[in-house]
Amino acid sequence: MSSPMIYTSQTPSVPIPTTSIFTLLFQADPSTAHIGRFPGSYPAFIDANTATTLSRATLRSLSLSLGYGLTQSTTHLGLHKLAKGDTIMIFSPNSLAWPIILFGSVAAGLRCTLANSAYTPRELQHQWTDSGAKVVFVHPSLVRVVMEMFKTGLGLGDDEARRRVVVSGSEWLTGVQDEGANPSDLGLIQLPSLLNQGTLRQEVLFNTKKEADESVYLCYSSGTTGKPKGVETTHKNICTIVNIVKPVFPPMTLGHDVFLGVLPFYHIYGAAKLLHFPLFLGTPVVIMPRFDPVAFCAHIEKYKVTVALIVPPMVLNLTRHPATMKYDLRSLKYLMSGAAPLGDALVNAFSNKLKSVGVDCRITQGYGLTETSPTTHLLPVQDWLRKVGSTGVLLPNLEARLIRDDTNSADAKNAEDAKPGESGELWIRGPSVMKGYLNNAKATKDAITPDGWFKTGDIAIRDPEGFYTIVDRKKELIKYKGFQVPPAELESVMLQHPDIADVAVIGIECKEEATELPRAYVVHANPASLKGDADNIEFGKSVQEWFKTKVARHKFLRGGVVVIDVIPKSAAGKILRRQLKDLAKKEQADIKTKL
Numbered sequence: 305m306s307s308p309m310i311y312t313s314q315t316p317s318v319p320i321p322t323t324s325i326f327t328l329l330f331q332a333d334p335s336t337a338h339i340g341r342f343p344g345s346y347p348a349f350i351d352a353n354t355a356t357t358l359s360r361a362t363l364r365s366l367s368l369s370l371g372y373g374l375t376q377s378t379t380h381l382g383l384h385k386l387a388k389g390d391t392i393m394i395f396s397p398n399s400l401a402w403p404i405i406l407f408g409s410v411a412a413g414l415r416c417t418l419a420n421s422a423y424t425p426r427e428l429q430h431q432w433t434d435s436g437a438k439v440v441f442v443h444p445s446l447v448r449v450v451m452e453m454f455k456t457g458l459g460l461g462d463d464e465a466r467r468r469v470v471v472s473g474s475e476w477l478t479g480v481q482d483e484g485a486n487p488s489d490l491g492l493i494q495l496p497s498l499l500n501q502g503t504l505r506q507e508v509l510f511n512t513k514k515e516a517d518e519s520v521y522l523c524y525s526s527g528t529t530g531k532p533k534g535v536e537t538t539h540k541n542i543c544t545i546v547n548i549v550k551p552v553f554p555p556m557t558l559g560h561d562v563f564l565g566v567l568p569f570y571h572i573y574g575a576a577k578l579l580h581f582p583l584f585l586g587t588p589v590v591i592m593p594r595f596d597p598v599a600f601c602a603h604i605e606k607y608k609v610t611v612a613l614i615v616p617p618m619v620l621n622l623t624r625h626p627a628t629m630k631y632d633l634r635s636l637k638y639l640m641s642g643a644a645p646l647g648d649a650l651v652n653a654f655s656n657k658l659k660s661v662g663v664d665c666r667i668t669q670g671y672g673l674t675e676t677s678p679t680t681h682l683l684p685v686q687d688w689l690r691k692v693g694s695t696g697v698l699l700p701n702l703e704a705r706l707i708r709d710d711t712n713s714a715d716a717k718n719a720e721d722a723k724p725g726e727s728g729e730l731w732i733r734g735p736s737v738m739k740g741y742l743n744n745a746k747a748t749k750d751a752i753t754p755d756g757w758f759k760t761g762d763i764a765i766r767d768p769e770g771f772y773t774i775v776d777r778k779k780e781l782i783k784y785k786g787f788q789v790p791p792a793e794l795e796s797v798m799l800q801h802p803d804i805a806d807v808a809v810i811g812i813e814c815k816e817e818a819t820e821l822p823r824a825y826v827v828h829a830n831p832a833s834l835k836g837d838a839d840n841i842e843f844g845k846s847v848q849e850w851f852k853t854k855v856a857r858h859k860f861l862r863g864g865v866v867v868i869d870v871i872p873k874s875a876a877g878k879i880l881r882r883q884l885k886d887l888a889k890k891e892q893a894d895i896k897t898k899l
Contacts, residue, residue: 306721308705308721309722310705311698311770313697313700313701314698314770315700316700317700317701318550318700319547320543320544320547320548320701322511322512322516322540323516323543324410324507324509324515324520325520325580326367327510328543329583330364330367330507332344339360339364341586342586343360344361345361346558346586346588348360348583348589349588350588350589351399351478351590351591352590352591352593353478356400356477357588358404358477360583363403363407365503366404367403367404367407367408368507369503370404370405370411370412370499371409371503371504372412373497373498373500374386374408374414381493381497381498382467382493383439383467383468383470384438384467386414387413388412388413388414389414389518391414391415391416391436391437391522392414392437392440392441393416393417393419393431393432393437393439393441394417394440394570395421395428395440395441395443395450396441396446396472397421397568397593398568398593398594399473399474399482401441401472401473402579402591405441406569410520412507413510415520415521416520416522417521417522417534418522418523418569419524420570421443423449425450425453426453429458430531431532435522439470440470441470442469442470442472443482444483444486445483445484445485447469448486450469451469466493469492469493471489473485476496510539516538516543517538517540517739519538520538521537522534523570523674533747534744535742536740537572537738537739540735541677541735541736541737544677544734544736545576545581545736546581547584547701548679548699548736549679550581551700552684552697552699553682554666554685556585556587558586560610561587562587562590562607563582563587563588563589563611564592564604564609564611564612565590565592566614567614567615567876568875568876571875571876572674572677572678573615573672573876574613576679577642577679590607590609595618597621597627597628598627600618600622601631602627602631605631605633605635608635611637611640612638612640613639614639614642615642616645616647616877619639619651619654619667620805622654622657623657624805624829628661629660633661633665634663637664637665638666640668640669640682641668641669642669642670643878644876644878645669645695645776646667647693647792647795649796649797649799649800651667651688651692666685666688668685668687669694670682670683671696671774673760673762674738676736676738677738681772682696682697683696683771684697693773695773696772701734701735704730704733705721705730705731706729706730706731706766707728708721708728708729709727709728709778716753716754716755725768726765727763727764728763728764729760730762730772731753731760733755733756733758738758761777761778762774763775775792776791780810780811782810782811782820782822783811783819784819784820784822785819789822789859791809794822794855795824798826800854801847801850803829804829804847806826807824807827808824808825808881808884809822809823810822810884811823811863812863814862822859822861822863823861823863823865824847824851824863824864824866825865825868825871826844826847826865828843834867840866840867845865847861848864866891871884872884
């Protein structure tokens with residue numbers, strides 16, 4: 305057996321401190337009034353709707369006050385008292401209160417599990433129970449969901465439920481009533497009540513290797529099967545990410561650059577790259593509660609935003625939305641996409657639209673997973689056009705392997721590396737790889753080899769210059785008569801069609817031919833132009849014929865083109881292909897193929 309083909313980063317490794325992420329970001333220097341290497345007076349977070357600003361020093365002070373309130377002074381408030389290592393849950397859309405809750409909890413030595421703000425009581429119950437959370441910080445608009453979870457799902461009485469709830473609105477900061485605020489919530493503990501009890505003299509320290517390897521965040525990964533799994537992200541993981549991304553990220557100019565924070569903070573992408581990374585760079589973040597194309601463009605104009613982190617559905621929306629033509633976006637210099645592949649066709653289309661209104665903006669992308677905290681690859685801004693469509697280069701301090709898809713990768717010792725230029729499953733090793741899946745030793749063992757390689761489940765190709773391109777998910781590749789057909793590649797081509805607003809491609813089983821057939825589900829750019837089923841079918845056939853002029857024969861859409869109202873996606877923009885596969889199984893249409 306030959307030696308493994310291990311790829312390393314072209315960027316020199318950087319030192320990773322052994323410390324709490326709070327200490328790294330908020331270390332105070334009384335002699336200079338600096339907080340985390342930058343003046344404490346610098347803005348850290350700005351509420352987009354009201355322009356209310358939290359400075360670095362104020363954020364640190366409020367965080368230490370909340371840490372004290374949670375662990376030293378909760379009994380008289382009726383809240384469960386917490387101790388180092390306990391877990392709290394944050395259940396809220398983005399708000400100015402988010403960084404206070406997150407960093408206040410971390411300062412107190414607590415773990416935070418971040419819950420999708422679109423969850424139903426049943427979905428929330430799984431994460432609450434699995435994470436072992438003891439207290440939930442909930443936005444006023446979501447209090448009823450939480451109370452229903454406690455009452456119906458867990459059988460708790462009102463008094464017991466109240467001891468576990470903190471209402472975390474931001475009206476006390478902004479002066480504007482929170483969306484969904486309800487007078488009945490006044491009987492619950494409000495966030496400001498925990499901030500006026502006292503303050504921690506310093507944060508809980510994690511200054512040994514063992515302590516730095518303790519979990520600090522529990523984001524839940526949807527995975528490909530079963531219920532979501534809690535990903536144990538450690539202090540070391542997050543300290544690693546902010547340090548290894550910086551050398552490949554465009555340099556920021558203090559007092560000039562501004563991030564727009566629209567990605568959901570409960571997702572590792574938003575949590576790491578908007579709540580932590582800009583603080584590490586000394587750059588403020590303008591917080592939006594959710595994505596809206598008009599508000600997105602308006603905030604760029606108002607705050608002179610220079611950097612925005614996005615996902616492909618946002619790019620598609622903005623490419624087609626008139627708001628990009630109505631606001632002054634010329635301050636925008638850098639857009640970074642993640643969470644799903646961003647094809648070259650969409651990059652070029654959006655870039656050309658921005659250029660038409662005088663915006664000189666680089667559009668690049670990165671790659672990573674919840675399990676890698678998240679970023680492992682980033683496309684350097686200088687290569688955004690030359691390597692368009694690539695997810696970029698491996699970040700420093702990390703190693704990568706590409707494992708042939710047709711070998712037994714469950715056995716790390718016998719896994720066979722793909723040859724240069726061939727695609728293979730991407731494996732990652734390094735200090736950003738998660739500790740493991742919470743309460744799930746089997747899943748952890750299946751995901752991480754004994755010698756530390758995390759199996760991403762994504763198929764990638766590495767070119768001779770060290771740039772990686774993600775082809776697709778290992779379990780989503782369509783196998784057509786021995787050919788591997790990557791859905792993401794087909795979707796990128798489909799989006800070039802002028803009448804297609806969105807698309808997802810899956811493989812459907814064809815028993816007659818003993819193979820899978822690629823099928824596209826599309827959203828028409830002008831749905832009103834299709835008057836019924838006959839029009840839908842005719843449009844689908846026309847797209848099939850158009851597509852034949854764009855790809856090789858084995859990639860033809862032999863499974864058909866189906867018009868639907870919306871492509872199901874996760875909050876991070878990933879296509880929920882399982883839902884489409886379920887839809888395909890229900891469809892009774894007889895599939896006729898031309899081979």
